[in-house]
Each structure stands twice: as structure tokens, then as C-alpha cells.
Amino acid sequence: MNLSEIKKNAREKMKGYCRVCKVCDGVACAGEVPGMGGAGTGASFRANVEALAKVKLNMRTLHGAKDPDISTELFGKKLSMPILAAPITGSDYNMGGAVPEEEFIKMVISGSKAAGTLGMCGD
Ligand SMILES: Cc1cc2nc3c(=O)[nH]c(=O)nc-3n(C[C@H](O)[C@H](O)[C@H](O)COP(=O)(O)O)c2cc1C
Incomplete structure (x- = not known):
């Protein structure tokens, strides 16, 4: 798709x-x-x-950073980038319920993990 x-x-x-x-x-x-x-x-x-x-972002031809490293550490865990997936809840009342809450959270957490960072679930 x-x-x-x-x-x-x-x-x-x-x-x-x-x-x-x-x-x-x-x-x-x-x-x-x-x-x-x-x-x-x-x-x-x-x-x-x-x-x-x-x-x-500056073009590669304008700077000498050949191997940029944007990884960082949070809560003692190494992250691939200083970006987290925000906590978002309420798949029923905020999104219409087409994707059940549990499935939605699993996608956010597994996608974040695959990207080398952390995802949060809502409260
Ligand atoms: C539909 C929706 C549900 C959200 N649910 C939660 C939640 O359960 N807990 C929480 O701490 N923040 C929740 N948020 C807030 C987002 O995490 C927050 O908007 C995000 O971190 C971006 O930050 P900003 O609102 O300051 O731009 C929700 C936001 C949206 C749009």
C-alpha cells in the first residue's frame, strides 16, 4: 500500500x-x-x-558532518533520535473507533521501537 x-x-x-x-x-x-x-x-x-x-537542514555539500549522530539517552536508554511518540488515547471518542484502542497503542509502541525510540500510551 x-x-x-x-x-x-x-x-x-x-x-x-x-x-x-x-x-x-x-x-x-x-x-x-x-x-x-x-x-x-x-x-x-x-x-x-x-x-x-x-x-x-543544510545540504551535505555545505558542511563537514559526514556521519551525523542524533542519538541520545533518556531514562538510561539509548534512543536513535531525540523524538518520542506522544501519548494519545481515546480511539473511540477521538478517532471514531475504527482501530481499537489496544491495536492503536500496539502500533504506536512497536513503530516507535522499530525506529529506535520510545512511544507512550495515553492515560
Ligand atoms: C486525540 C489526542 C489524545 C491525547 N491523549 C493524551 C493522553 O492520554 N495523555 C496525555 O498526556 N496527552 C494526551 N494528548 C496530548 C498529546 O500527547 C500532546 O498533544 C502532544 O504531546 C503534543 O504536544 P502539544 O499538545 O503541546 O503540542 C492527546 C492528544 C490528542 C490530540
Whole structure:
């Protein structure tokens, strides 16, 4: 399955809860809680997306870092990158329930592990 098929599938499964926008920036879903939008005006969600977009990578031809290492250590565990999967819960009331909570959490945790980092489950 390619990415556009995955997104089409997700749009059907999450209909009414998440639009699976081309760019996930918290604009279309602002304030849609329960759901995938940011609470209130959704301003924090958008501010975080804008802050992340400010991080740019220089082309390899412009620097001498031939073997960059972005691994880090957290709770005594080596991680491949300083990124964790956020805790997200409520597959029923936030996502429409097409994927059961247990299956959703297993995917987040196993995907994070496969990427060499940690995933969190919601509370
Ligand atoms: C649908 C949904 C469910 C969430 N469930 C939890 C949760 O159970 N526990 C928690 O600590 N945070 C939860 N969060 C918050 C996210 O982990 C948080 O939004 C994420 O870390 C990004 O940080 P930010 O909201 O500051 O941008 C949830 C967020 C969403 C969108």
C-alpha cells in the first residue's frame, strides 16, 4: 500500500474526527475536542507546527558532518533520535473507533521501537 492509499484509508476510518490533511497543522480541526484538534483555539498546536518548521537542514555539500549522530539517552536508554511518540488515547471518542484502542497503542509502541525510540500510551 502506498502513502496516498494509506491516507485515503485513514480518511475513511477517521471520518468526522480527522480530515487527514495534506499538512497536519491544526488549522482545519482547531478546537475540535474530542477529536484530533488542539483544545480551545488550537493556537498551541499551530505554534508548535510553526516552531518545528523553522528547523532547517543544510545540504551535505555545505558542511563537514559526514556521519551525523542524533542519538541520545533518556531514562538510561539509548534512543536513535531525540523524538518520542506522544501519548494519545481515546480511539473511540477521538478517532471514531475504527482501530481499537489496544491495536492503536500496539502500533504506536512497536513503530516507535522499530525506529529506535520510545512511544507512550495515553492515560
Ligand atoms: C486525540 C489526542 C489524545 C491525547 N491523549 C493524551 C493522553 O492520554 N495523555 C496525555 O498526556 N496527552 C494526551 N494528548 C496530548 C498529546 O500527547 C500532546 O498533544 C502532544 O504531546 C503534543 O504536544 P502539544 O499538545 O503541546 O503540542 C492527546 C492528544 C490528542 C490530540
